[in-house]
Structures are given as C-alpha cells and as structure tokens.
Amino acid sequence: MAERINPVVKAVLEWGPIAAFFLGYVKLKDETFTVAGTDYQGFIIVTAAFIPLMVICTGLLWWLSGKLSKMQVATVVLVVVFGGLSVWLNDDRFFKMKPTMIYLLFGVLLGIGLLRGQSWLRLVLEEAIPLQDEGWMILTRRVMAFFFALAIANEAVWRLMSTDAWVNFKTFGLPLAIFVFFMTQSGLFKRYNPERKDEA
Known part of the structure; x- marks a missing residue:
C-alpha cells in the first residue's frame, strides 16, 4: 500500500545522488587512484560510488512510499548496467x-x-x-x-x-x-x- 512521503525527504532521495555525483566529480576530477594495480580517473571513482548510492536511495524511496514508477525502476537498472560497465572496463x-x-x-x-x-x-x-x-x-x-x-x-x-x-x-x-x-x-x-x- 502506497504511503505519503515527506516532500523534502522525497526530493533528497531523488536528487541527492545526482548532487553528490556532481560534487564528487568537481572534487576528484583531476585525481587518479590506483586500485589493484589499475589506475582509475576521478570520474570512474565517483561513478563507482554513485551506483550504490542511487540503489540505496531508490530502495529507501520504495520503502518509505511503498511504490516506484516504471521510470524510476528503469533509471536505476540502467545506472547499474552502464555505470557498472564503466567501472568494470575503466571506460x-x-x-x-x-x-x-x-x-x-x-x-x-x-x-x-x-x-x-x-x-x-x-x-x-x-x-x-x-x-x-x-x-x-x-x-x-x-x-x-x-x-x-x-x-x-x-x-x-x-x-x-x-x-x-x-x-x-x-x-x-x-x-x-x-x-x-x-x-x-x-x-x-x-x-x-x-x-x-x-x-x-
């Protein structure tokens, strides 16, 4: 059963990951990180952090409201798929x-x-x-x-x-x-x- 969710909380869960991605990119865009012998640019590191954050926020949105639109589901699936490919292939x-x-x-x-x-x-x-x-x-x-x-x-x-x-x-x-x-x-x-x- 769908429940009403505080508009501020809803906005934070929907837009928070995007804002965090932007701020993370601005801070780390010129950095290079070596993980398991492979160099990753800041963009890839921020993308790697964005994926679970997006999944968590979408899950919280579903838990609090009791529903997700088809657009929200499709968006988080594509974030996981294409974001995951970027991190996995370092591209x-x-x-x-x-x-x-x-x-x-x-x-x-x-x-x-x-x-x-x-x-x-x-x-x-x-x-x-x-x-x-x-x-x-x-x-x-x-x-x-x-x-x-x-x-x-x-x-x-x-x-x-x-x-x-x-x-x-x-x-x-x-x-x-x-x-x-x-x-x-x-x-x-x-x-x-x-x-x-x-x-x-």
Whole structure:
C-alpha cells in the first residue's frame, strides 16, 4: 500500500545522488587512484560510488512510499548496467551513454503505446496532471519527441565536448530542459483540463 512521503525527504532521495555525483566529480576530477594495480580517473571513482548510492536511495524511496514508477525502476537498472560497465572496463563512455539509453527507452515505449492508441505517459503522470483523453495523447506525442531530442543532445554533448561540459549538462542542463518543456505545455494543460469539459 502506497504511503505519503515527506516532500523534502522525497526530493533528497531523488536528487541527492545526482548532487553528490556532481560534487564528487568537481572534487576528484583531476585525481587518479590506483586500485589493484589499475589506475582509475576521478570520474570512474565517483561513478563507482554513485551506483550504490542511487540503489540505496531508490530502495529507501520504495520503502518509505511503498511504490516506484516504471521510470524510476528503469533509471536505476540502467545506472547499474552502464555505470557498472564503466567501472568494470575503466571506460567513462558507457556511463555517459546512460542518459541516451534512458531517453531512447522512454521514447520508444511511449511510441509503442501511441501505436496502440494508448497514452502510457498517463499511467505515470495521471495523479499529478489532470487531462482529458485527447490532451494525454497530444502530450504523449510531444514528450516522446522531446525524449528523442534529449537522447540526441546527450550524444552530441558527450561525444563532441569535454567531460566537464557533459557533467554540467547532465546535472543542470537536462533537469532545466525538462522543467522548461513542461512549463511550455501550460496552454495544453489549461485547454484539456477535465474541469473545462465538465463546465462545457
């Protein structure tokens, strides 16, 4: 049974690992650590610490709230897989690809739902965003396109720019882009608000 969780605690558990990753990277990015005869850059060490922290925080979130969204589950699985590959192979490229895989996965899943005439986004956000059926379909198409755009943007940043640029993009750019995107949907939210349908 799902339980209400303190919003501050929820925010700390959701954003704490990301903030810790950023702070850890800033502190250790120029350091090199030798473990079992192998040299690891600070980025890999921070990634190695980020993986269990993300798993623990997600587990606590599930324990306190009694539920996790499919997006949260998929995210932590991909963090473990791609982060683990980066640490195991001592190659930061795998972890940098992780956001690309996440957004591609979400985009493809939303696309499959649309092909079936369904808004799977509604299953995730219905409690937070009240919309008429048509509004959900429009929003789902827009979010799908937005996810594909984020995947392309992440690939461009990590392949063409420095690791510093990618960390800043991941920590600040992606959350800001998501915030701005949903702010620009305010017209859709008003137009397809169920209360307007009732009034009509």
